[in-house]
Amino acid sequence: MNRTTLLLAALVLTGTSAATIPDASAQGRIRGHAVAHTGDGGRTAVTGAAARGERxxxxxGRRVTSDGQGNVNGRSGAYAAGANGGTAQRQGSFYRNADGSAGRQGSAAINGPNGGSATTSGSIARDAEGNVNGSRSTSATGKNGNSYSGSTSVQNGVVTHTGTCTNAAGETIACRGN
Structure with missing residues:
Protein backbone atom coordinates (compact mmCIF):
# COMPACT_ATOMS: atom_id res chain seq x y z
CA MET A 1 0.00 0.00 0.00
CA ASN A 2 1.55 3.32 -0.98
CA ARG A 3 1.84 6.12 1.57
CA THR A 4 -0.80 8.35 0.01
CA THR A 5 -3.45 5.64 0.05
CA LEU A 6 -2.46 4.57 3.57
CA LEU A 7 -2.75 8.19 4.74
CA LEU A 8 -6.14 8.57 3.05
CA ALA A 9 -7.39 5.35 4.66
CA ALA A 10 -6.20 6.57 8.07
CA LEU A 11 -7.96 9.90 7.55
CA VAL A 12 -11.19 8.13 6.59
CA LEU A 13 -11.13 6.02 9.75
CA THR A 14 -9.98 8.89 11.99
CA GLY A 15 -12.63 11.21 10.55
CA THR A 16 -15.27 8.57 11.21
CA SER A 17 -14.23 8.32 14.86
CA ALA A 18 -13.90 12.07 15.33
CA ALA A 19 -17.37 12.69 13.90
CA THR A 20 -19.00 10.79 16.76
CA ILE A 21 -17.49 12.91 19.55
CA PRO A 22 -20.44 14.44 21.41
CA ASP A 23 -20.87 18.13 20.65
CA ALA A 24 -24.22 19.89 20.88
CA SER A 25 -23.42 22.06 17.86
CA ALA A 26 -21.99 19.29 15.66
CA GLN A 27 -24.63 18.11 13.19
CA GLY A 28 -23.95 16.61 9.81
CA ARG A 29 -22.20 13.65 8.28
CA ILE A 30 -18.90 12.49 6.90
CA ARG A 31 -18.06 9.70 4.47
CA GLY A 32 -14.88 8.43 2.92
CA HIS A 33 -13.52 5.63 0.74
CA ALA A 34 -10.02 4.60 -0.27
CA VAL A 35 -8.63 1.76 -2.40
CA ALA A 36 -4.99 0.68 -2.62
CA HIS A 37 -3.63 -1.72 -5.24
CA THR A 38 -0.73 -4.00 -4.33
CA GLY A 39 2.05 -5.29 -6.53
CA ASP A 40 0.76 -8.88 -6.42
CA GLY A 41 -2.63 -8.00 -7.95
CA GLY A 42 -4.46 -7.56 -4.68
CA ARG A 43 -6.15 -4.55 -3.22
CA THR A 44 -7.37 -3.10 0.04
CA ALA A 45 -10.53 -1.02 0.26
CA VAL A 46 -11.50 1.02 3.32
CA THR A 47 -14.86 2.76 3.76
CA GLY A 48 -16.13 4.81 6.68
CA ALA A 49 -19.13 6.96 7.47
CA ALA A 50 -20.56 8.83 10.44
CA ALA A 51 -23.41 11.19 11.14
CA ARG A 52 -24.85 13.10 14.05
CA GLY A 53 -28.15 14.92 14.35
CA GLU A 54 -31.02 15.66 16.68
CA ARG A 55 -32.27 12.04 16.46
CA GLY A 61 -16.57 1.25 8.80
CA ARG A 62 -15.44 -1.60 6.57
CA ARG A 63 -12.13 -2.96 5.28
CA VAL A 64 -11.74 -5.63 2.57
CA THR A 65 -8.40 -7.03 1.45
CA SER A 66 -7.54 -9.39 -1.42
CA ASP A 67 -4.15 -10.81 -2.34
CA GLY A 68 -4.54 -11.41 -6.08
CA GLN A 69 -4.46 -15.20 -5.56
CA GLY A 70 -8.18 -15.59 -4.82
CA ASN A 71 -7.96 -15.02 -1.06
CA VAL A 72 -10.18 -12.28 0.41
CA ASN A 73 -10.88 -11.19 3.97
CA GLY A 74 -12.68 -8.31 5.58
CA ARG A 75 -13.98 -6.70 8.74
CA SER A 76 -16.81 -4.31 9.45
CA GLY A 77 -18.38 -2.60 12.40
CA ALA A 78 -21.04 -0.06 13.30
CA TYR A 79 -22.34 1.80 16.34
CA ALA A 80 -25.49 3.88 16.74
CA ALA A 81 -26.91 5.90 19.61
CA GLY A 82 -30.43 7.29 19.61
CA ALA A 83 -31.43 10.57 21.17
CA ASN A 84 -33.64 8.53 23.53
CA GLY A 85 -30.64 6.71 25.04
CA GLY A 86 -30.86 3.47 23.06
CA THR A 87 -27.66 2.08 21.57
CA ALA A 88 -26.81 -0.64 19.06
CA GLN A 89 -23.54 -2.04 17.77
CA ARG A 90 -22.36 -4.81 15.50
CA GLN A 91 -19.10 -6.20 14.19
CA GLY A 92 -18.19 -8.94 11.80
CA SER A 93 -15.46 -10.47 9.74
CA PHE A 94 -15.25 -12.90 6.83
CA TYR A 95 -12.75 -14.75 4.70
CA ARG A 96 -12.77 -16.66 1.43
CA ASN A 97 -9.75 -18.67 0.35
CA ALA A 98 -8.70 -19.77 -3.13
CA ASP A 99 -9.28 -23.43 -2.13
CA GLY A 100 -13.03 -22.78 -1.68
CA SER A 101 -13.03 -22.56 2.10
CA ALA A 102 -14.87 -19.61 3.59
CA GLY A 103 -16.21 -18.35 6.87
CA ARG A 104 -17.92 -15.56 8.69
CA GLN A 105 -18.31 -14.46 12.30
CA GLY A 106 -20.26 -11.63 13.78
CA SER A 107 -21.85 -10.21 16.87
CA ALA A 108 -24.38 -7.54 17.75
CA ALA A 109 -25.77 -5.91 20.86
CA ILE A 110 -28.60 -3.52 21.57
CA ASN A 111 -29.62 -1.67 24.70
CA GLY A 112 -33.11 -0.19 24.67
CA PRO A 113 -33.88 3.16 26.24
CA ASN A 114 -36.31 1.51 28.70
CA GLY A 115 -34.02 -1.22 30.03
CA GLY A 116 -34.32 -4.09 27.54
CA SER A 117 -31.19 -5.54 25.93
CA ALA A 118 -30.13 -8.28 23.53
CA THR A 119 -26.86 -9.78 22.33
CA THR A 120 -26.02 -12.33 19.67
CA SER A 121 -22.83 -13.82 18.30
CA GLY A 122 -21.99 -16.60 15.95
CA SER A 123 -19.81 -18.03 13.25
CA ILE A 124 -20.06 -20.37 10.31
CA ALA A 125 -17.35 -21.95 8.18
CA ARG A 126 -17.11 -24.10 5.07
CA ASP A 127 -13.96 -26.13 4.46
CA ALA A 128 -12.44 -26.84 1.04
CA GLU A 129 -14.48 -30.07 0.78
CA GLY A 130 -17.78 -28.22 1.32
CA ASN A 131 -18.46 -29.27 4.93
CA VAL A 132 -20.32 -26.54 6.82
CA ASN A 133 -20.22 -26.07 10.60
CA GLY A 134 -21.29 -23.16 12.73
CA SER A 135 -23.11 -21.86 15.76
CA ARG A 136 -24.97 -18.83 17.08
CA SER A 137 -25.96 -17.86 20.60
CA THR A 138 -28.51 -15.22 21.52
CA SER A 139 -29.70 -13.73 24.78
CA ALA A 140 -32.29 -11.06 25.46
CA THR A 141 -33.72 -9.42 28.56
CA GLY A 142 -36.92 -7.38 28.57
CA LYS A 143 -37.46 -4.27 30.65
CA ASN A 144 -39.56 -6.37 33.07
CA GLY A 145 -36.64 -8.77 33.71
CA ASN A 146 -37.87 -11.77 31.71
CA SER A 147 -35.08 -13.23 29.61
CA TYR A 148 -34.29 -15.66 26.81
CA SER A 149 -31.07 -17.57 26.22
CA GLY A 150 -30.61 -19.86 23.26
CA SER A 151 -28.17 -21.37 20.83
CA THR A 152 -28.30 -22.93 17.39
CA SER A 153 -25.61 -25.03 15.77
CA VAL A 154 -25.06 -26.86 12.52
CA GLN A 155 -22.56 -29.74 12.42
CA ASN A 156 -22.25 -31.92 9.34
CA GLY A 157 -25.68 -30.83 8.10
CA VAL A 158 -27.51 -31.44 11.40
CA VAL A 159 -29.13 -28.35 12.95
CA THR A 160 -29.67 -28.28 16.73
CA HIS A 161 -31.43 -25.55 18.72
CA THR A 162 -31.89 -25.06 22.44
CA GLY A 163 -33.56 -22.17 24.22
CA THR A 164 -34.71 -21.27 27.71
CA CYS A 165 -36.88 -18.45 29.00
CA THR A 166 -36.87 -17.24 32.61
CA ASN A 167 -38.77 -14.65 34.59
CA ALA A 168 -37.23 -11.87 36.67
CA ALA A 169 -36.95 -14.28 39.64
CA GLY A 170 -34.90 -16.73 37.55
CA GLU A 171 -37.70 -19.31 37.26
CA THR A 172 -38.11 -21.14 33.94
CA ILE A 173 -41.18 -20.03 32.00
CA ALA A 174 -42.70 -20.93 28.63
CA CYS A 175 -41.14 -19.16 25.65
CA ARG A 176 -43.50 -17.44 23.23
CA GLY A 177 -43.93 -19.30 19.97
CA ASN A 178 -43.03 -22.71 21.46
Missing part, protein backbone atom coordinates in the same frame (compact mmCIF):
# COMPACT_ATOMS: atom_id res chain seq x y z
CA UNK A 56 -28.90 10.46 17.36
CA UNK A 57 -25.56 9.48 15.86
CA UNK A 58 -23.90 6.57 14.09
CA UNK A 59 -20.51 5.49 12.84
CA UNK A 60 -19.60 2.55 10.62
Missing amino acids: GAYTR
Whole structure:
Protein backbone atom coordinates (compact mmCIF):
# COMPACT_ATOMS: atom_id res chain seq x y z
CA MET A 1 0.00 0.00 0.00
CA ASN A 2 1.55 3.32 -0.98
CA ARG A 3 1.84 6.12 1.57
CA THR A 4 -0.80 8.35 0.01
CA THR A 5 -3.45 5.64 0.05
CA LEU A 6 -2.46 4.57 3.57
CA LEU A 7 -2.75 8.19 4.74
CA LEU A 8 -6.14 8.57 3.05
CA ALA A 9 -7.39 5.35 4.66
CA ALA A 10 -6.20 6.57 8.07
CA LEU A 11 -7.96 9.90 7.55
CA VAL A 12 -11.19 8.13 6.59
CA LEU A 13 -11.13 6.02 9.75
CA THR A 14 -9.98 8.89 11.99
CA GLY A 15 -12.63 11.21 10.55
CA THR A 16 -15.27 8.57 11.21
CA SER A 17 -14.23 8.32 14.86
CA ALA A 18 -13.90 12.07 15.33
CA ALA A 19 -17.37 12.69 13.90
CA THR A 20 -19.00 10.79 16.76
CA ILE A 21 -17.49 12.91 19.55
CA PRO A 22 -20.44 14.44 21.41
CA ASP A 23 -20.87 18.13 20.65
CA ALA A 24 -24.22 19.89 20.88
CA SER A 25 -23.42 22.06 17.86
CA ALA A 26 -21.99 19.29 15.66
CA GLN A 27 -24.63 18.11 13.19
CA GLY A 28 -23.95 16.61 9.81
CA ARG A 29 -22.20 13.65 8.28
CA ILE A 30 -18.90 12.49 6.90
CA ARG A 31 -18.06 9.70 4.47
CA GLY A 32 -14.88 8.43 2.92
CA HIS A 33 -13.52 5.63 0.74
CA ALA A 34 -10.02 4.60 -0.27
CA VAL A 35 -8.63 1.76 -2.40
CA ALA A 36 -4.99 0.68 -2.62
CA HIS A 37 -3.63 -1.72 -5.24
CA THR A 38 -0.73 -4.00 -4.33
CA GLY A 39 2.05 -5.29 -6.53
CA ASP A 40 0.76 -8.88 -6.42
CA GLY A 41 -2.63 -8.00 -7.95
CA GLY A 42 -4.46 -7.56 -4.68
CA ARG A 43 -6.15 -4.55 -3.22
CA THR A 44 -7.37 -3.10 0.04
CA ALA A 45 -10.53 -1.02 0.26
CA VAL A 46 -11.50 1.02 3.32
CA THR A 47 -14.86 2.76 3.76
CA GLY A 48 -16.13 4.81 6.68
CA ALA A 49 -19.13 6.96 7.47
CA ALA A 50 -20.56 8.83 10.44
CA ALA A 51 -23.41 11.19 11.14
CA ARG A 52 -24.85 13.10 14.05
CA GLY A 53 -28.15 14.92 14.35
CA GLU A 54 -31.02 15.66 16.68
CA ARG A 55 -32.27 12.04 16.46
CA GLY A 56 -28.90 10.46 17.36
CA ALA A 57 -25.56 9.48 15.86
CA TYR A 58 -23.90 6.57 14.09
CA THR A 59 -20.51 5.49 12.84
CA ARG A 60 -19.60 2.55 10.62
CA GLY A 61 -16.57 1.25 8.80
CA ARG A 62 -15.44 -1.60 6.57
CA ARG A 63 -12.13 -2.96 5.28
CA VAL A 64 -11.74 -5.63 2.57
CA THR A 65 -8.40 -7.03 1.45
CA SER A 66 -7.54 -9.39 -1.42
CA ASP A 67 -4.15 -10.81 -2.34
CA GLY A 68 -4.54 -11.41 -6.08
CA GLN A 69 -4.46 -15.20 -5.56
CA GLY A 70 -8.18 -15.59 -4.82
CA ASN A 71 -7.96 -15.02 -1.06
CA VAL A 72 -10.18 -12.28 0.41
CA ASN A 73 -10.88 -11.19 3.97
CA GLY A 74 -12.68 -8.31 5.58
CA ARG A 75 -13.98 -6.70 8.74
CA SER A 76 -16.81 -4.31 9.45
CA GLY A 77 -18.38 -2.60 12.40
CA ALA A 78 -21.04 -0.06 13.30
CA TYR A 79 -22.34 1.80 16.34
CA ALA A 80 -25.49 3.88 16.74
CA ALA A 81 -26.91 5.90 19.61
CA GLY A 82 -30.43 7.29 19.61
CA ALA A 83 -31.43 10.57 21.17
CA ASN A 84 -33.64 8.53 23.53
CA GLY A 85 -30.64 6.71 25.04
CA GLY A 86 -30.86 3.47 23.06
CA THR A 87 -27.66 2.08 21.57
CA ALA A 88 -26.81 -0.64 19.06
CA GLN A 89 -23.54 -2.04 17.77
CA ARG A 90 -22.36 -4.81 15.50
CA GLN A 91 -19.10 -6.20 14.19
CA GLY A 92 -18.19 -8.94 11.80
CA SER A 93 -15.46 -10.47 9.74
CA PHE A 94 -15.25 -12.90 6.83
CA TYR A 95 -12.75 -14.75 4.70
CA ARG A 96 -12.77 -16.66 1.43
CA ASN A 97 -9.75 -18.67 0.35
CA ALA A 98 -8.70 -19.77 -3.13
CA ASP A 99 -9.28 -23.43 -2.13
CA GLY A 100 -13.03 -22.78 -1.68
CA SER A 101 -13.03 -22.56 2.10
CA ALA A 102 -14.87 -19.61 3.59
CA GLY A 103 -16.21 -18.35 6.87
CA ARG A 104 -17.92 -15.56 8.69
CA GLN A 105 -18.31 -14.46 12.30
CA GLY A 106 -20.26 -11.63 13.78
CA SER A 107 -21.85 -10.21 16.87
CA ALA A 108 -24.38 -7.54 17.75
CA ALA A 109 -25.77 -5.91 20.86
CA ILE A 110 -28.60 -3.52 21.57
CA ASN A 111 -29.62 -1.67 24.70
CA GLY A 112 -33.11 -0.19 24.67
CA PRO A 113 -33.88 3.16 26.24
CA ASN A 114 -36.31 1.51 28.70
CA GLY A 115 -34.02 -1.22 30.03
CA GLY A 116 -34.32 -4.09 27.54
CA SER A 117 -31.19 -5.54 25.93
CA ALA A 118 -30.13 -8.28 23.53
CA THR A 119 -26.86 -9.78 22.33
CA THR A 120 -26.02 -12.33 19.67
CA SER A 121 -22.83 -13.82 18.30
CA GLY A 122 -21.99 -16.60 15.95
CA SER A 123 -19.81 -18.03 13.25
CA ILE A 124 -20.06 -20.37 10.31
CA ALA A 125 -17.35 -21.95 8.18
CA ARG A 126 -17.11 -24.10 5.07
CA ASP A 127 -13.96 -26.13 4.46
CA ALA A 128 -12.44 -26.84 1.04
CA GLU A 129 -14.48 -30.07 0.78
CA GLY A 130 -17.78 -28.22 1.32
CA ASN A 131 -18.46 -29.27 4.93
CA VAL A 132 -20.32 -26.54 6.82
CA ASN A 133 -20.22 -26.07 10.60
CA GLY A 134 -21.29 -23.16 12.73
CA SER A 135 -23.11 -21.86 15.76
CA ARG A 136 -24.97 -18.83 17.08
CA SER A 137 -25.96 -17.86 20.60
CA THR A 138 -28.51 -15.22 21.52
CA SER A 139 -29.70 -13.73 24.78
CA ALA A 140 -32.29 -11.06 25.46
CA THR A 141 -33.72 -9.42 28.56
CA GLY A 142 -36.92 -7.38 28.57
CA LYS A 143 -37.46 -4.27 30.65
CA ASN A 144 -39.56 -6.37 33.07
CA GLY A 145 -36.64 -8.77 33.71
CA ASN A 146 -37.87 -11.77 31.71
CA SER A 147 -35.08 -13.23 29.61
CA TYR A 148 -34.29 -15.66 26.81
CA SER A 149 -31.07 -17.57 26.22
CA GLY A 150 -30.61 -19.86 23.26
CA SER A 151 -28.17 -21.37 20.83
CA THR A 152 -28.30 -22.93 17.39
CA SER A 153 -25.61 -25.03 15.77
CA VAL A 154 -25.06 -26.86 12.52
CA GLN A 155 -22.56 -29.74 12.42
CA ASN A 156 -22.25 -31.92 9.34
CA GLY A 157 -25.68 -30.83 8.10
CA VAL A 158 -27.51 -31.44 11.40
CA VAL A 159 -29.13 -28.35 12.95
CA THR A 160 -29.67 -28.28 16.73
CA HIS A 161 -31.43 -25.55 18.72
CA THR A 162 -31.89 -25.06 22.44
CA GLY A 163 -33.56 -22.17 24.22
CA THR A 164 -34.71 -21.27 27.71
CA CYS A 165 -36.88 -18.45 29.00
CA THR A 166 -36.87 -17.24 32.61
CA ASN A 167 -38.77 -14.65 34.59
CA ALA A 168 -37.23 -11.87 36.67
CA ALA A 169 -36.95 -14.28 39.64
CA GLY A 170 -34.90 -16.73 37.55
CA GLU A 171 -37.70 -19.31 37.26
CA THR A 172 -38.11 -21.14 33.94
CA ILE A 173 -41.18 -20.03 32.00
CA ALA A 174 -42.70 -20.93 28.63
CA CYS A 175 -41.14 -19.16 25.65
CA ARG A 176 -43.50 -17.44 23.23
CA GLY A 177 -43.93 -19.30 19.97
CA ASN A 178 -43.03 -22.71 21.46
